[in-house]
Amino acid sequence: MSESFEAVEICAGAGGQALGLEKAGFKHTLAVELDENACTTLRANLPAKIVKQGDVADPDVWKPADYAGVSLLAGGVPCPPFSIAGKQLGANDERDLFAWTVEQACAIKPRALLLENVRGLSMPRFAGYRQHVLDRLTEAGYVAEWKLLQASGFGVPQLRPRFVLVALQEEDAEYFAWPEESKNEITVGEAIKDLMAAGGWEGADDWAKGADKIGPTIVGGSKKHGGADLGPTRAKRAWAELGVDAMGVANEPPGPGQTFPNAPGPKLTCDMVARIQGWSGEYQWEFTGRKTSRYRQIGNAFPPPVAHAVGTAIINAFERHGKKNPRKITEHDPIYKALRNSKNGYISAEELMKAGGKAIDASDLERRIALLSKDFVVQTDPESNTTRYKLGDFKAFTGQEDHDRHEYFLKHRAKIS
Numbered sequence: 126m127s128e129s130f131e132a133v134e135i136c137a138g139a140g141g142q143a144l145g146l147e148k149a150g151f152k153h154t155l156a157v158e159l160d161e162n163a164c165t166t167l168r169a170n171l172p173a174k175i176v177k178q179g180d181v182a183d184p185d186v187w188k189p190a191d192y193a194g195v196s197l198l199a200g201g202v203p204c205p206p207f208s209i210a211g212k213q214l215g216a217n218d219e220r221d222l223f224a225w226t227v228e229q230a231c232a233i234k235p236r237a238l239l240l241e242n243v244r245g246l247s248m249p250r251f252a253g254y255r256q257h258v259l260d261r262l263t264e265a266g267y268v269a270e271w272k273l274l275q276a277s278g279f280g281v282p283q284l285r286p287r288f289v290l291v292a293l294q295e296e297d298a299e300y301f302a303w304p305e306e307s308k309n310e311i312t313v314g315e316a317i318k319d320l321m322a323a324g325g326w327e328g329a330d331d332w333a334k335g336a337d338k339i340g341p342t343i344v345g346g347s348k349k350h351g352g353a354d355l356g357p358t359r360a361k362r363a364w365a366e367l368g369v370d371a372m373g374v375a376n377e378p379p380g381p382g383q384t385f386p387n388a389p390g391p392k393l394t395c396d397m398v399a400r401i402q403g404w405s406g407e408y409q410w411e412f413t414g415r416k417t418s419r420y421r422q423i424g425n426a427f428p429p430p431v432a433h434a435v436g437t438a439i440i441n442a443f444e445r446h447g448k449k450n451p452r453k454i455t456e457h458d459p460i461y462k463a464l465r466n467s468k469n470g471y472i473s474a475e476e477l478m479k480a481g482g483k484a485i486d487a488s489d490l491e492r493r494i495a496l497l498s499k500d501f502v503v504q505t506d507p508e509s510n511t512t513r514y515k516l517g518d519f520k521a522f523t524g525q526e527d528h529d530r531h532e533y534f535l536k537h538r539a540k541i542s
Contacts, residue, residue, distance in 0.1 A: 130196040130440060133235070135181045135226065139166045139422035141402065142201055142241070144410055145432025150440050151197055157181045162418040169411045182225055182524070189229045197439065198235040200226055201427050202242065224521035227258050230292065231265035237439050238267070238292040241427050247273050247288045252458035253497045257519060258290065259457065260465065268298035268452050278306025279430040281403040282316040283340045287427065289435060293442055299449045301442035304434035313340045313367050316405065317397045324378035332390060336367040340401055345424025353420035355393070365389040374398065374420050395419045403428035460485075460493050464503070464516035471506045471513040 132151040134143055137158045147153070157177045158164050164178040179186035181200075192198075202222040223240065230238045246255070255271060262269040269292035276285035293301055314333030322329035341363040344356040355364050355371035364371035368390035375392035385391060393401070395416060404410055408429040412419040441447060456462060463480035464472060478485045481493070494514060497503055502517030 128443070130443065132197040132199055133192045133195050135198075135200040136202045136222065137163070137167060137176075138201055138426050139163045139412065140170055140410060141404075141426030141429050142199060142432040143167070143171065144404075144408055145427070145429040145434075146197070146199060146436040148407065148429070148433045149436030151436055154195065155187060155192065157187055160422075162414045163422050165413045166411070166422055169413050181222060182522070189233050192235075193233040195233070195235045196443070197237050197239060197436075198226070198230050198233070199239040200241075202226055202240060222522070224254075224258070224519065224523050227261055228523045230267075231261060234265070234294075236294055236297065236443065238262070238269075238290070239435060239439065240290045241287050241432075242290075244273060244286040244288055247271065250496055251500075253461040254500050254521075256456070256458040256461045257465075257500075260462075262292045266294060267292040268295055269293075270452065270455070271457075272303050274303075274431060274435075275306055276403065276428045276431050277310045277339050278308070279304070279403075279428070279434050280307070280311055281401070281428045281430055282311045282313050283343060283401050283428075285342050285428060287431060291435065291439065293439070297442045298452055300445050300447060302438060302447060302450050304438050310339050312337050313369075313401060317393075317400050320394065320397050320400060321378055321391065325381040326379035326383055326391070327381065328379075328383075332368050336369070338367060340364065340367060340369075343398060343402055343424045345421045345426075353417045369393060374416060376416065395423060399423045402426055403430045408433075458493075458497075460490070461497060461501075461516070464497075464514060467515070471504075471509065471515045474512040474514070477514065 130151050131154045132146055133155045134146070134153060135157045137143055137156040138160075140156075140163075143153055143156060153171060153175055155175050155177065156167050156171060157179070158167060159178070159180060161178060164176055167176045177186050181187070223242065226240060227238075245251070259269050269290060272289050272291070274287050274289055276283055276287065291301065314336030318329055318333035321332060341356065341360040344360065353374040355361060355369070355374075361371040366389075370385065370388035370390055370392045372388070373392055375394045378394055378397075379391045383391070395412065398420060399410075399412065402423050404423070410429075412422055414422070459480045459482065460477055463477055474487065474490055478487070478490050481490065485493075494503055500520055502520065504515045504517055506513035506515070
């Protein structure tokens with residue numbers, strides 16, 4: 126690699142994405158994170174001067190214009206707005222920074238943009254939101270694409286789907302190819318048997334044979350809830366099937382002669398959880414803070430091997446490696462597109478149903494309009510005898526000084542993780 130590629134990362138967490146991008150060949154010039162404990166971990170692993178703590182949308186924390194033209198703008202923006210387990214408020218959630226980040230990319234023109242989030246963002250509920258993001262990036266001269274990646278396909282022994290957006294400038298985009306996922310999954314037992322045996326526990330070998338699958342999703346949790354455990358009831362049952370007590374996190378691995386008469390097996394330590402998140406081998410990192418804080422930092426992170434793979438694919442595109450790949454334009458929401466492209470303002474329900482395809486009837490259209498109305502202002506024509514719609518403003522925070530996000534953020538800041 127002959128050229129140096131600099132990265133700015135926002136909502137950097139404890140550094141899973143930062144480490145993966147570093148291994149791919151990027152050098153961070155800035156990492157912005159709200160959580161104090163995560164920032165302490167970042168400073169233990171990155172040059173302290175490049176780590177900034179605070180609200181990423183606060184110009185007193187950093188000024189995006191100072192980083193115009195950077196090679197990569199990356200981030201793991203908060204996932205609760207799109208989480209399947211949450212209320213899926215999307216653009217109405219004070220934690221939603223996805224749209225804001227896209228607007229910053231359109232303004233400062235990084236060579237590439239990399240954003241990751243939870244699988245929930247890939248669901249039909251957010252089709253219009255995704256289409257808006259793609260359209261804005263297209264207007265700014267980027268070729269953008271969404272992809273659902275399974276962390277288990279990159280050596281991470283865990284069920285952890287991540288929905289990833291990559292946008293590149295047109296001259297680079299034709300050389301971009303998504304990294305291929307391996308079908309050879311690493312089991313929990315294979316990944317952490319040595320750690321389980323580190324305290325002298327004689328049962329580690331037999332335990333590892335029973336822990337013969339990937340684990341459920343590691344859940345970092347939030348500041349709203351208590352101490353560290355391995356997730357909701359369903360996840361706890363899945364861990365129990367692997368011989369893991371998911372009711373908490375241990376301070377140390379099991380010792381000689383230790384038994385577990387009232388539990389399915391031993392608890393995991395933070396080191397074991399980190400290994401299951403992908404921190405192993407070449408991915409070495411120091412986590413700081415108390416046990417619960419370290420667990421949350423690890424559990425909320427983007428697995429480094431996945432970030433490494435995507436980062437490598439981006440650099441390969443920069444350096445023109447491989448064959449050209451003609452990009453396929455995926456339409457996420459034809460109803461949204463028809464509303465957005467209507468030159469006459471209002472558009473009839475019949476025209477929208479036609480745009481939506483043969484499967485769309487009046488009730489389907491009404492449902493789709495209701496979903497769009499969660500993220501956009503959708504108006505009906507009060508003067509028409511037939512149902513006609515017009516697309517109004519995007520409700521998400523994109524930097525507006527009068528947006529409700531500012532008040533909500535200040536009110537809930539202590540609970541945001």
